[in-house]
Amino acid sequence: MIGKPQGGNAGGAARIIPALDTGDLARAEALAAALAGRCGVLKVGLELFCAAGAPAVAAIARHAPVFLDVKLHDIPNTVAGALRSLLPLRPAMVTLHAGGGPAMIAAAREQAETAGADRPLLLAVTVLTSMDAAALAATGIADAPAQQVLRLARMAITAGADGLVCSPHEAALLRAELGPGPALVVPGVRPAGSAAGDQARVATPAEAVAAGADWIVVGRPITGAPDPAAAAAAIAAGLG
Numbered sequence: 001m002i003g004k005p006q007g008g009n010a011g012g013a014a015r016i017i018p019a020l021d022t023g024d025l026a027r028a029e030a031l032a033a034a035l036a037g038r039c040g041v042l043k044v045g046l047e048l049f050c051a052a053g054a055p056a057v058a059a060i061a062r063h064a065p066v067f068l069d070v071k072l073h074d075i076p077n078t079v080a081g082a083l084r085s086l087l088p089l090r091p092a093m094v095t096l097h098a099g100g101g102p103a104m105i106a107a108a109r110e111q112a113e114t115a116g117a118d119r120p121l122l123l124a125v126t127v128l129t130s131m132d133a134a135a136l137a138a139t140g141i142a143d144a145p146a147q148q149v150l151r152l153a154r155m156a157i158t159a160g161a162d163g164l165v166c167s168p169h170e171a172a173l174l175r176a177e178l179g180p181g182p183a184l185v186v187p188g189v190r191p192a193g194s195a196a197g198d199q200a201r202v203a204t205p206a207e208a209v210a211a212g213a214d215w216i217v218v219g220r221p222i223t224g225a226p227d228p229a230a231a232a233a234a235i236a237a238g239l240g
């Protein structure tokens with residue numbers, strides 16, 4: 001399993017996970033080549049995976065370990081089967097929605113264990129970082145996002161998840177409540193001056209790491225920059 005980045009100057013780049021959100025595999029490969037060495041992990045998300053599938057994971061893995069952010073969410077048997085299909089791609093991390101419940105997460109963990117010591121980290125997505133309190137209320141959850149994140153996080157870790165995807169706003173709470181063990185992977189990260197876009201619960205890279213993030217996920221502020229490698233390097237320098 002991939003280990004958490006350690007502190008110190010080398011820790012800055014290792015904590016960064018650029019999101020290669022494009023449906024164009026050639027563009028994703030060019031970004032991966034430019035960003036390898038300036039990040040710890042590269043994220044293949046739904047846009048790239050739906051467009052290019054397994055070959056995209058293999059191509060990006062030539063540059064850095066892959067975070068396969070497919071957010072699995074189905075009945076336990078189906079999620080276990082999906083994971084069985086994904087394990088030969090040897091992703092370093094795979095996401096599943098905590099809202100799928102404990103039986104789904106336990107089935108995923110059991111399947112992941114079949115890959116042995118090289119298995120991926122299973123990360124449970126709590127409340128999407130694009131959702132504010134009003135969006136959460138529209139799904140029937142009247143609690144504040146932080147309360148719902150904590151509720152889902154406790155359940156997911158107990159059921160077998162290795163870590164959590166949360167916003168920077170909940171990272172400190174999760175660290176305080178769950179301790180240093182669970183991996184915290186944090187999107188909704190915006191360098192000062194960057195547009196939030198559709199993200200609702202955001203903070204800067206340094207704020208996210210200070211709050212307890214092990215890794216930060218940064219997409220458009222890097223991939224939309226005139227020089228993505230320089231943008232990633234600037235974020236890393238701010239974490240050093």
Ligand SMILES: O=c1ccn([C@@H]2O[C@H](COP(=O)(O)O)[C@@H](O)[C@H]2O)c(=O)[nH]1
Pocket residue numbers: 019021045069125127128129130165166187188189197199217218219220221
């Ligand atoms: O709650 C979540 C879970 C996953 N994501 C993913 O992270 C990146 C963020 O991209 P930006 O361009 O930096 O907004 C994207 O791939 C999402 O699918 C998330 O944002 N929030």
